[in-house]
Amino acid sequence: MIDLSGKVAVVTGAGQGIGRAIALEMARHGADVAVLDLNLETAARTAEEVRAFGRKAVAVRADVTSAEDVEGAAETAVRQLGGLHVWVNNAGITRDATILKMSEEDFDLVLRVHMRGTFLGMRAAGARMRAQGQGGAIVNISSISGKVGNFGQVNYAGAKAGIVAMTKTAAREFARFGVRVNAIQPGWIETAMTAAVPEDVRAQAVAAIPLGRTGRPEEVARVAVFLASEYASYMTGAVVEVTGGRNM
Ligand SMILES: NC(=O)c1ccc[n+]([C@@H]2O[C@H](COP(=O)([O-])OP(=O)(O)OC[C@H]3O[C@@H](n4cnc5c(N)ncnc54)[C@H](O)[C@@H]3O)[C@@H](O)[C@H]2O)c1
Structure with a gap:
């Protein structure tokens, strides 16, 4: 059985959607969880749900694009939960438009949240996992x-x-500290992010999914728990698709 007891997991963007599901699945498997989100109210709700599993939780308001916020959140996890073993860079946004209509601001903002956010998260986690000397998983x-x-x-x-390239780079750099770094590529998952998509676009997408349906946040969360656990002890730099077979 996958056992994360004694481990502390930090999950960004965990107030709702896939991040919330990852936080809860980590707790179900025994981890204590630091729940990070821009939105402290939703983060606090997820933290309450983590506690319902009998695990410790702390909710932290943190913007993943702010080095100060991310470092502060990592410190809070270590101080209040007693360590840092798993870090999930999940926070994300979309600002969709075709290339001809996209503003520079929307281009920069999305890169900032996903790429800078993932960089800051990996840097904060990697430093503390190295110092702790017990390895870890990102x-x-x-x-x-x-x-x-x-x-x-x-x-x-x-x-x-x-x-993906950042994951593979970190996997190479952090292997000597016993820290594994892997990525998940979800397909269409039912969250607020996909809720606004028009019905005809959704129907077209579902038609292209071999399993014939969209995914649930829990179905991504279980793969995140697997990658964070000893069951994935020989995996690093891997990219796992969770898509129902779409775009394989
Ligand atoms: N839903 C899908 O179909 C799908 C598919 C592939 C990948 N993803 C990815 O999964 C992740 C989670 O997506 P979701 O569908 O759960 O979205 P969501 O919009 O439901 O949740 C995203 C969470 O991230 C938080 N967040 C946004 N910007 C932040 C910031 N700067 N700092 C901290 N928190 C911030 C939001 O407050 C929210 O709680 C994202 O990285 C997304 O790109 C989603």
């Missing part, structure tokens, strides 16, 4: 858009492809 949430591109998502697909 899981970065990319997207299948980062593999195949996506109409209207030049910023998002570019950032998610960047996260």
Whole structure:
């Protein structure tokens, strides 16, 4: 059985959606969890749900683009939960438009949240895991858009492809500290991020999914827990697709 007891996990963007599901799945498997989000109210709700599993939790308001926030959140996790063993870079946003219509601001903002956010998270986690001397695991949430591109998502697909290269770089750099770094590329998962998509676009997307349906946040969360656990002890720099077979 996957056992994360005695481990402390930090999950960014965990107030809702996939991040919330990852925080809860970590707790179900025994981890204490620091719940980071821009939105302290939703983070506090997720932390309460983590405690319902009998685990310790702390909710932290943190903007992943701020080095000060990310370092502060990492310190809070270490001080209040007693260590740092797992870090999940999940926080994300979309600002969709075709290339011809996209503003520089929306291009920069999406790169900033996903790429700078993942960089700051890996730096904060890597430093503390090295100092702690017990190894660790980092899981970065990319997207299948980062593999195949996506109409209207030049910023998002570019950032998610960047996260793959950043994951492989960190896997090479952190291996000597016993820290594994892997990425997940989810396909269409039912969250607030996908809720606004028009019905005809959704129907078209589902038709292209071999398993014939969209995914649930828990189905990504279980893979994150697996990658964070000893069950994935020989995996680093890997990119795992969780797409129902779409774009394989
Ligand atoms: N839903 C999908 O189909 C899908 C597919 C592939 C990848 N993803 C990725 O999964 C991750 C989670 O997406 P989701 O669908 O749960 O989205 P969501 O919008 O439901 O949740 C995103 C969370 O991130 C938080 N957040 C946004 N910017 C932040 C910042 N600067 N600092 C801290 N927190 C911030 C939000 O407050 C929110 O709680 C994202 O990285 C997304 O790109 C989602």
